[in-house]
Amino acid sequence: MSVTQPQGFRAAGVSAGLKSSGGKDVALVVNDGPTHDSATVFTANRCKANPVLWSQEVVKDGTVRAVVLNSGGANCYTGPEGFQTTHAVAEQVAGHLGIGAIDVVVCSTGLIGLANDRSDLLAGVDAAYAELSADGGTSAAEAIMTTDSVSKQAVVEGAGWSIGGMAKGAGMLAPQLATMLVVITTDAVVAAGELDQALRAATRVSFDRLDSDGCMSTNDTVTVMASGASGITPSLPDFTEALTQLCADLAMQLLRDAEGADHEITITTLNAASEDEAVEVGRSVARSNLFKAAVFGQDPNWGRVLASIGTTSAQFDPADLDVAMNGVWVCKGSEPHADRSEVDLSGRELSVTIDLKAGTERATVWTNDLTHAYVHENSAYSS
Amino acid sequence: MSVTQPQGFRAAGVSAGLKSSGGKDVALVVNDGPTHDSATVFTANRCKANPVLWSQEVVKDGTVRAVVLNSGGANCYTGPEGFQTTHAVAEQVAGHLGIGAIDVVVCSTGLIGLANDRSDLLAGVDAAYAELSADGGTSAAEAIMTTDSVSKQAVVEGAGWSIGGMAKGAGMLAPQLATMLVVITTDAVVAAGELDQALRAATRVSFDRLDSDGCMSTNDTVTVMASGASGITPSLPDFTEALTQLCADLAMQLLRDAEGADHEITITTLNAASEDEAVEVGRSVARSNLFKAAVFGQDPNWGRVLASIGTTSAQFDPADLDVAMNGVWVCKGSEPHADRSEVDLSGRELSVTIDLKAGTERATVWTNDLTHAYVHENSAYSS
Known part of the structure; x- marks a missing residue:
């Protein structure tokens, strides 16, 4: 039930004709409060895309009452x-809900x-509003899929409160469909400032990696979005831990559904001088086309x-690096x-472990291999 | 005739059994002076690889009398x-020539x-020394090929002096054969300090891009290496211009022989605030797998x-960028x-032109598309 699992939320997903497939393509998630x-x-x-430019203004005061999302453009x-067009969509949602458009986040x-057809989109908003229900989470999650082969949803239960989430995105990006969209709901009572802290902490170790x-x-x-409908105020550490767990769950769903991928690669850098350096090292490996093509070829190419x-620029001795693949230390010193x-x-699954021997910090970065299917899916003409 | 076109140089290329194909795999280029x-x-x-660690010490005093190169490892x-092993190879060359090993650059x-077989390599050095000749340039160029489909050679003539060069490397890198090696010779009289200035200026706008x-x-x-055998001392600007022309020629040969590539892509960034920012922008496009896969699919994907x-981090207005492909301005503002x-x-051939409208500087970066053949060649098991 994802985003409608926590109390105080309604959601819907409908088909507005934006997708050539005729599938669901407009989703609406509404926070009925009380917070x-x-x-x-x-x-x-x-x-940045227009919906991001709009939504950046919306979120500034920490109040969001609805998120409207479309696929198909x-x-x-x-x-x-x-x-x-983005502004008109927000106004349409606001009109139905009797709220201000400035409290409506838009995602596309x-x-x-290519411009979306504005009238199709507005009709989709009308239809989604009409369909809003307390069990519409799955339908909403389906409406934001693009090249995703499955919808991504997750729930984490707290003590009398819960967090729900939905996501779309393929780890490897499809033709011009480069977006990861995530909507998370909770019925815990959490003030905007603490939500922001918790969200940044959670995304830093999940989606960002x-x-x-x-x-x-x-x-x-x-x-x-926090509705406060449970009436329960969890501690910030408890809430942050649950939110991190939810984001990690959704991130792994994105990784596993990466288009064209044959392998999920987990790169863990140990004994770095700082966490940032551990991330930098992991990311450098995650971005090596040569390494990723080798993994596709089942070649444990530690070189x-x-x-x-x-x-x-991380600290390490170039003559003293260790590398393991799936637990086998193929390179020492x-x-x-x-x-x-x-x-x-x-x-x-491939786990790569790198020992920098330069400190005590660590970090994990996730990626996929580079495959024929990746090139195929991303070279198909976009029209 | 490449590296043996200028006076004062001998070269050879021989087969020492390092390559499984049995092809030539050891090359030697000797500067007979007088400088x-x-x-x-x-x-x-x-x-860095061992030959680089060795050669970094060799070049410090500005004197190099020979370059020995091997493929196959x-x-x-x-x-x-x-x-x-690297040291032993340098000593072997030095012994034959009656010079110090510290004047011998080694490239592999x-x-x-995987370690090279030291005795095979040393026997190869002996054979290459025995074959040294004033028309051995082409043979040397052949001996440094790995996945190159053709040898790369170039000559630029000055007024009574010349520059010759040979290169190996595939623009897209093959299984663990990631190296670009270039040896350049000239019979002009050019002091080490000026050679360094000229080389850095030339590589900055050719191989580095x-x-x-x-x-x-x-x-x-x-x-x-400069032999001074022509007895002519060109002006530094003249020499730098000729050297830049030679490096650009070899760089374009590398680009055209990139493994698995279907397109040579020239990315020119105009009206940048600085040349560095123009390079940064060009390089960001050159490293986009999504863009490069689109080019393979003949999709002019300006998004x-x-x-x-x-x-x-370059200066520009995100709402006012122009992009042309092969002269067609597919994106304005x-x-x-x-x-x-x-x-x-x-x-x-694809030319991408980007107008940043942020200054007066420009730079060009070259790359290739991302193809099935690239993935195939780089995923083949390396054993």
Whole structure:
């Protein structure tokens, strides 16, 4: 039931004709309160889509009463016309709910550079409003799918309160469908400032460490809304822990549904001088096309791991790096160690462990391999 | 005739059994003087191969009398044993020539993490010394090929002096054969300090702006040796211009021979606030797997260009970017402009032009598309 599991939320997903497949393409999630605290994180890409430009203004006061999302068009690089479409969608939602448009977050995903049909979109909003229900979470989750093969939903239960979430996005990005959208709901009582702290802590170790192909979306949005309907105020650490668990669950669902991927790769960097350096090292490996193509070929190519580490500014001794794959230490002291044939890459999961021997910090980054199917899906003509 | 075109040089290429194909795999280029000025640039990767660690010491005094190169093994991440192999090779060359090993640059290319057979390598040095000749340039160029489909050679003539060069490397990197090696010779009289200035200026706008797959090699080495045999001292600007022309020629040969590539992509960033920012923007596009896969699919996907630009720190207005492909301005003011169907991507060459409207500087970066063949060649098991 995802976003409608916590009390105080209604949701719906409908088909508005935006997707050529005729599938559901407009979703609406409404917070009926009594509280309307919220927090949101957006893509760091400087070339942002119109819904992001709009929603950045919406979230500033910490109050969000509804999130409306559409697939079938990213409304990105569509200029002032596109921005007006986003604004019109927010106004349409606000009109139905009797609230201000400035409390409505808008998210879009789909083709870049093509305008959405505004009247189709507004009709979709009307239909979604009419369908709103306290068990509409799954329907909403389906309406935000693009190349996702399954909808992504998760729930974490607290003591008398809960958190629900839905997500869309393929770890490896499809033709111009580059977006990860996440809506999270909770019936706990959490003030906007604390929601923001908790959300940043949770995304920092989950969505922020998914790096399927190094390409940063123009539309990424993660919004959390708190209805307070449970009447219970959890401690901030408890809430943060539950939110982190929920985000990690959704992130792993995204990773496993990455388009064209044959392997889920978990890169853990140990004994770094700082957590940031551990992340930098993991990300450098996650972005090596050579390494990722080798994994697709079931080649435990630790030389490409070292070559990637060597491009970072992290502290380490280049002559004393250790690397394990699926628990086999194929490289110790920057030299060959266990025989590479001991590494079994026939399964979908690969864990890479890097020991920098430079400190006590650690971090994990997740990615996928580089496959024929990735190239195929991302080279298909977009029209 | 490449490196033996200028007076004062002998070269050879022989087969020493390092390559499983039985092809030539050891090359030797000797500067017979009268001068032995030199300059060298190396990979910026911090995890360097043993030949690079050795040669970094060799080049410090500006004197290099010979370069010995082998394919069939990169001698990278092979520890102290591997370093001793490099040293032994330099000593073997030095013994034959009656010079010090500390004047012998060593370059290796091939598999990472596997030791070369030292006795095979030393026998190869003996054979190469015996074959040295003033027309051995082509043979040497052939001996450094790995997955290159053709040898790369170039000559630029000055007024009574000349520059010759040979290169190996595939723009897109093959299984663990990640290296670009370049040897340049000239019979002009140029002091080491000026050679260094000229080489850095030339590589900065040629090899440094080739970015086929974003992966940085562990073995890259570019060495220039001046014999002074022409007796002519060109002006530094004249020499730098000729050297830049030679490096650009070899760089374009590398680009055109990139493994698995279907397109050569030239990305020119105009009106940047600085040349560095223009390079940063070009490189961000050159490293976008999404954009490169789209080019393979003949999709003029300018949205992916803007999404890449948005990840940089360059100065620009996200709402006012222009992008052209093969001369068609498909995006103006960050919105769709000319119809994308006007862009013809059926040929091998694609020029991408980006107008940042933030200054007066410009830079060009070269890359290739991301193809099935790239994934195939880089996923083949390395044993």
